[in-house]
Amino acid sequence: MAKKNPTKKPRTINQQFASLERIVRTGFRQTDRRFNLVGLEFQALRKEMNEKFAVVEDRIDRLATHVDGFMKLHETLDIELTVIKQQMSRIEERLKRVEAAQAS
Numbered sequence: 001m002a003k004k005n006p007t008k009k010p011r012t013i014n015q016q017f018a019s020l021e022r023i024v025r026t027g028f029r030q031t032d033r034r035f036n037l038v039g040l041e042f043q044a045l046r047k048e049m050n051e052k053f054a055v056v057e058d059r060i061d062r063l064a065t066h067v068d069g070f071m072k073l074h075e076t077l078d079i080e081l082t083v084i085k086q087q088m089s090r091i092e093e094r095l096k097r098v099e100a101a102q103a104s
Helices: 013-103
Strands: none
Touching: none
């Protein structure tokens, strides 16, 4: 004997809304999970960037220290050169006076 297909009852509006709500909530959960992963990736990226910035800042500090040392050396050499020039001028003046005294 052949079985008759029982006719499906049409779903009520509440059932349709409940089904739609489950679908929407599932979609939101999946989206929330993906956004949580994005948040974790941003945290990792921020940590990596901060570490690299610290390295770059350290290098810049060391470079600035070297430049300051070079500038100080340059300033010291400039002062010493000025002193030597003045001493040479005094020696030349003395030499001129000595030579003039010997000539007369």
